[in-house]
Amino acid sequence: MKRFLCMLWLEEVSSTQDYLKDKMSLNCVVVARTQRLGRGRYGRFWHSDMGGLYFSFSLKESFKDEQALPLVLSLSVCQLLEDYGFFASIKWINDVYLKGKKICGILVEKVKDRIIAGIGLNVNQENFPEGLQATSMLLVSGRKYDTIEVLFRLLKKIDRNLDLLKERGFGDFREDIKKRLLFLGEEVILQTDPPTVGILTDLSPEGQIILLTAEGEKRVISGDITLRGTILS
Ligand code: BTN
Numbered sequence: 001m002k003r004f005l006c007m008l009w010l011e012e013v014s015s016t017q018d019y020l021k022d023k024m025s026l027n028c029v030v031v032a033r034t035q036r037l038g039r040g041r042y043g044r045f046w047h048s049d050m051g052g053l054y055f056s057f058s059l060k061e062s063f064k065d066e067q068a069l070p071l072v073l074s075l076s077v078c079q080l081l082e083d084y085g086f087f088a089s090i091k092w093i094n095d096v097y098l099k100g101k102k103i104c105g106i107l108v109e110k111v112k113d114r115i116i117a118g119i120g121l122n123v124n125q126e127n128f129p130e131g132l133q134a135t136s137m138l139l140v141s142g143r144k145y146d147t148i149e150v151l152f153r154l155l156k157k158i159d160r161n162l163d164l165l166k167e168r169g170f171g172d173f174r175e176d177i178k179k180r181l182l183f184l185g186e187e188v189i190l191q192t193d194p195p196t197v198g199i200l201t202d203l204s205p206e207g208q209i210i211l212l213t214a215e216g217e218k219r220v221i222s223g224d225i226t227l228r229g230t231i232l233s
Pocket residue numbers: 014015016017018035037038039040041042044046053054055056095104105106107118119120121
């Protein structure tokens with residue numbers, strides 16, 4: 001792996017994402033065993049109990065179709081989980097689901113010319129707060145995993161996929177992501193104000209979802225979708 005040049009292991013931190021935002025360190029991976037204020041998109045709280053894998057990394061590189069980075073990272077997580085025998089799905093644009101529950105969340109932020117990406121993967125947690133539709137590798141398989149091994153295997157996949165994205169763009173990932181995409185062909189609600197309802201018909205060559213709405217076709221590159229009529233979010 002040539003991309004990740006340093007690694008910092010913390011017992012506890014407020015958020016690996018914020019830690020890296022404050023430091024200027026590049027190509028650095030910051031891992032924490034727990035986070036006090038782990039966060040997700042739209043300022044949501046990311047539950048970070050012991051047993052999960054929480055890390056962020058910073059890069060100063062440009063990628064073709066950079067807006068599709070969360071999808072490429074989601075695919076890397078799916079590929080990793082497949083190596084462990086799980087078949088996971090991607091909820092556009094940055095979530096990974098297993099058996100109808102969230103197993104991983106991804107946060108990609110741009111700070112000036114730096115990309116800071118954070119990944120929270122539920123590995124060995126035995127339970128989650130009530131009301132949270134979350135699962136872990138342990139809860140699904142009944143066995144414990146070596147978090148360090150999981151991290152290194154994931155970083156390897158990310159490194160390779162980022163090389164591909166850089167050289168060839170999102171097009172090369174499209175089919176692999178479509179195969180794992182949740183809600184394809186189904187009616188979804190995009191959380192706009194007011195909400196947009198449409199059928200998720202396709203994924204564009206740049207990573208946008210294509211929605212067929214009452215007003216015609218809409219292409220969207222960021223946002224949050226839920227299946228119409230469910231509470232999966
Ligand atoms: C989401 O589901 O919206 C994204 C969740 C991202 C959580 C990870 S855990 C490591 C890194 N540090 C944070 O505070 N957030 C990300």
